[in-house]
Amino acid sequence: MATIFLNASQVVTAAGPGRARRGHEMQALEIRTDTAVAVDGDRIVAVGPPDVVRAAHSTGEVVDCGGRVLMPGLVDSHTHGIFGKPRHEEQELRAAGVGYMEIARRGGGIHSSVRDLRARSEDDLFELALPRLRRLAAHGTTTVEVKSGYGLTPDDEIKSLRVIRRLQQTLPLRLVPTFLGAHEIPLEYRTAPHSREEYIALIIEEMLPRVAAEGLATFADIFCEPGVYTTFEARRILGAARTHGLQLKLHADELETAGAAELAAELGATSADHLAAISEGGIKALAGSTTVATLLPGTMLFLGRPKQAPARALLDAGAAIALASDFNPGTSPTVNFPLVLTLGISQLRLSASEAILAATVNGAAALGLAGETGQIAPGYSADLALFDIADVRELPYWYGDQRCHATWVRGVPAYGAGNAS
Ligand code: NIG
Ligand code: FE
Numbered sequence: 001m002a003t004i005f006l007n008a009s010q011v012v013t014a015a016g017p018g019r020a021r022r023g024h025e026m027q028a029l030e031i032r033t034d035t036a037v038a039v040d041g042d043r044i045v046a047v048g049p050p051d052v053v054r055a056a057h058s059t060g061e062v063v064d065c066g067g068r069v070l071m072p073g074l075v076d077s078h079t080h081g082i083f084g085k086p087r088h089e090e091q092e093l094r095a096a097g098v099g100y101m102e103i104a105r106r107g108g109g110i111h112s113s114v115r116d117l118r119a120r121s122e123d124d125l126f127e128l129a130l131p132r133l134r135r136l137a138a139h140g141t142t143t144v145e146v147k148s149g150y151g152l153t154p155d156d157e158i159k160s161l162r163v164i165r166r167l168q169q170t171l172p173l174r175l176v177p178t179f180l181g182a183h184e185i186p187l188e189y190r191t192a193p194h195s196r197e198e199y200i201a202l203i204i205e206e207m208l209p210r211v212a213a214e215g216l217a218t219f220a221d222i223f224c225e226p227g228v229y230t231t232f233e234a235r236r237i238l239g240a241a242r243t244h245g246l247q248l249k250l251h252a253d254e255l256e257t258a259g260a261a262e263l264a265a266e267l268g269a270t271s272a273d274h275l276a277a278i279s280e281g282g283i284k285a286l287a288g289s290t291t292v293a294t295l296l297p298g299t300m301l302f303l304g305r306p307k308q309a310p311a312r313a314l315l316d317a318g319a320a321i322a323l324a325s326d327f328n329p330g331t332s333p334t335v336n337f338p339l340v341l342t343l344g345i346s347q348l349r350l351s352a353s354e355a356i357l358a359a360t361v362n363g364a365a366a367l368g369l370a371g372e373t374g375q376i377a378p379g380y381s382a383d384l385a386l387f388d389i390a391d392v393r394e395l396p397y398w399y400g401d402q403r404c405h406a407t408w409v410r411g412v413p414a415y416g417a418g419n420a421s
Helices: 023-027 050-056 088-095 100-105 110-118 122-137 154-170 196-213 231-243 260-267 280-287 297-303 311-317 337-346 352-358 361-365
Strands: 002-006 010-012 036-040 043-048 061-064 069-072 074-076 141-147 174-182 219-224 247-252 271-274 292-295 321-323 384-387 404-409 412-416
Touching: 002 050, 023 311, 023 352, 036 050, 043 050, 074 337, 074 361, 088 100, 110 154, 122 141, 122 154, 122 412, 141 404, 154 174, 154 196, 174 196, 174 231, 196 231, 219 231, 231 247, 231 260, 247 260, 260 271, 260 280, 280 311, 297 337, 311 321, 321 337, 321 352, 321 361, 337 352, 352 361
Parallel strands: 002 061, 010 069, 074 141, 141 174, 174 219, 219 247, 247 271, 271 292, 292 321
Antiparallel strands: 002 036, 036 043, 069 384, 384 404, 404 412
């Protein structure tokens, strides 16, 4: 039996091709009024005038949207959701002038989360992640990519990915797992008798085969940045990941230019993420590729760095842009995706249409899911968010607020609407 969503002030369908929207295509966001949506099982089956939809699904249960805005559930294509303790002490260090990479050189930053995660059990990590992901869901997010990357040993990376699998089985969210064993070179591989080369061999020869054998990840990612992994190393590690059937992502040109965006395009990576320090050549390369440029303005804001990714130049060149939270304990501890939309407009100079498409259709494209989620159109998964606003432009406007009233994932209530799971 179908469920019919009636009385929305706007239905933001974002309808269009099931692929990333590029360049000027991102200015065209379909918003309908006087429109109903019918859902049958996990699929959207009709979008149209209320009387027509009701007549076709007369026995359906009704959800009264009460004059709110109904839109595709938000797709957060970049998070590091599996970690232990928060790292608030680094916030003050940065305010006092100690940079992000300097904190890492002193053994803090990612290394501090690694020490902490290694000491925790799978159960403990699961219990910590559960409420954090529920908070993401409470802001309208229905699809979340989640990376490992704070284990950096075979067992601790597998432990993190198994936590993601348990979360998939527990939460009514669409979770996409990414293996990020190449998040850092662990401290123990920086001094003799060990070497970074040995750690890279461990990723290629032991971690990737185990991750693939257990089917624990869809993507492999790498922090390709001066001082972390070189483009040469990234090419090797991602090449190996691909032979194990994993799709590719890169933390690319986040703080310093390194040619990582060009590498992402050359490898046909699904996305290149961050890009605050992308070069002109990198912009051209992404514009000429299918790789989605995933921008994370919350990260630069939280780090107190003045330079944001050149979103307008990317769009002018014809690239596809996604927005994501980068939810993590070091550089972006926010669960509020609508706040990231606010930053997309105020910091990246996107229009509201561009920001919303970047967080729905293009977020889905950054996960290879543009034919499955991110729009309200027949055939798509019923991943919906209902916001307590009358016009979708209010979503980035009431910045920092929590306006999500309810969400549904695959047609099942996920947040609000009486669902407390
Ligand atoms: O996306 N840059 C690398 N990874 C994360 C930060 C991780 C951390 O500091 O714990 C990021 O910003
Ligand atoms: Fe990240």
